[in-house]
Amino acid sequence: MATQESPVPINHVGVEAYTISTDGPESDGTLEWDSTTLVLVHINAGGMSGIGYTYAGIATAALIREKLAPLLHGCDAMAINARWLDMVRAIRNVGRAGICSMAISAVDNALWDLKAKLLNVSLAALLGATRQSIPVYGSGGFTSYSLDRLREQLGGWAASGMRMAKMKIGREPGQDLARVKAAREAIGSNVQLFVDANGAYTRKQALAFAQEFAQSGVAWFEEPVSSDDLAGLHLLRNRAPGGMAISAGEYGYDLPYFQRMLEAQAVDVLQADATRCAGITGFLSAAALCEAYGVPLSSHCAPALHLPLCCAVRPAVHLEYFYDHARIEQMLFDGAAVPDNGKLAPDPSRPGLGIEFKRQDARCYEV
Numbered sequence: 001m002a003t004q005e006s007p008v009p010i011n012h013v014g015v016e017a018y019t020i021s022t023d024g025p026e027s028d029g030t031l032e033w034d035s036t037t038l039v040l041v042h043i044n045a046g047g048m049s050g051i052g053y054t055y056a057g058i059a060t061a062a063l064i065r066e067k068l069a070p071l072l073h074g075c076d077a078m079a080i081n082a083r084w085l086d087m088v089r090a091i092r093n094v095g096r097a098g099i100c101s102m103a104i105s106a107v108d109n110a111l112w113d114l115k116a117k118l119l120n121v122s123l124a125a126l127l128g129a130t131r132q133s134i135p136v137y138g139s140g141g142f143t144s145y146s147l148d149r150l151r152e153q154l155g156g157w158a159a160s161g162m163r164m165a166k167m168k169i170g171r172e173p174g175q176d177l178a179r180v181k182a183a184r185e186a187i188g189s190n191v192q193l194f195v196d197a198n199g200a201y202t203r204k205q206a207l208a209f210a211q212e213f214a215q216s217g218v219a220w221f222e223e224p225v226s227s228d229d230l231a232g233l234h235l236l237r238n239r240a241p242g243g244m245a246i247s248a249g250e251y252g253y254d255l256p257y258f259q260r261m262l263e264a265q266a267v268d269v270l271q272a273d274a275t276r277c278a279g280i281t282g283f284l285s286a287a288a289l290c291e292a293y294g295v296p297l298s299s300h301c302a303p304a305l306h307l308p309l310c311c312a313v314r315p316a317v318h319l320e321y322f323y324d325h326a327r328i329e330q331m332l333f334d335g336a337a338v339p340d341n342g343k344l345a346p347d348p349s350r351p352g353l354g355i356e357f358k359r360q361d362a363r364c365y366e367v
Contacts, residue, residue: 029170050114108279
């Protein structure tokens with residue numbers, strides 16, 4: 001077992017990509033898709049192997065292989081901040097946001113998993129647990145779904161004990177009120193209903209819908225306008241009905257993005273994604289910003305990865321149990337937790353992230 005003071009040289013960095021088809025057509029307010037690509041990194045040092053991942057394009061794997069992996073060989077696996085800075089400096093002329101940040105995320109996540117395993121502790125324990133479990137909200141309700149499937153999915157989450165459920169809106173605005181009403185009927189009156197427009201509405205559309213959605217008890221309105229429209233988000237935050245939180249942040253790739261959003265008073269709850277915002281290291285920084293600005297934090301997607309983080313950082317209020325990613329993580333990771341009465345809890349007996357990749361099961365999806 002390593003100690004935090006002893007250097008542990010990295011002797012191998014591997015990366016693969018896997019593309020998994022969805023179980024049916026999926027869409028939101030601004031995008032359609034039929035598959036998801038998982039980019040997986042594994043880093044070996046001190047007789048242990050850490051894994052990290054991101055949900056991104058195949059080009060992300062190539063960038064890791066060609067640009068980031070060579071930086072790590074022989075370096076101390078325990079010095080994660082130094083490795084993070086090395087990677088950020090190396091991509092200066094390639095571009096910080098987008099693919100580069102997602103590539104750094106996958107590597108950084110693997111380094112944190114590896115460090116916890118070398119110390120033989122869970123990642124939540126390594127980060128310093130604030131809570132033993134975190135509430136989750138079921139997330140799906142795609143605009144491609146029929147009303148029957150929408151009711152079945154959200155109603156199923158409510159029946160399982162989840163106290164929050166989120167659906168997609170915005171692709172066909174004329175149908176949104178009926179879909180929201182159907183979702184409310186399916187989940188009953190004791191479950192919070194969240195909606196996500198993925199930036200599909202104009203400001204005035206979003207304002208009008210916010211008033212209408214309030215009649216169905218919508219408690220969370222995510223990206224009512226583009227997340228780049230900070231003035232529009234600020235407008236919605238000020239004028240939305242009481243009890244309706246405005247949220248955004250999933251496209252944050254670096255700390256200045258989150259700072260601008262918070263300075264603009266654009267959101268009631270900030271979202272951050274450790275598969276995009278330069279990894280767990282970036283997520284921890286976003287959490288510190290939230291605490292400084294007095295704004296709650298919620299994680300975006302990738303529930304298995306965010307579970308120990310949301311149990312550690314103080315501003316976290318809940319975790320997104322996104323249907324696509326939860327399905328993939330249950331398929332391909334041993335140890336991926338399943339919600340119990342609306343909450344996820346990490347297993348303290350499993351070191352690191354608490355998950356292991358089922359390579360044999362994943363082979364058929366490898367790109």
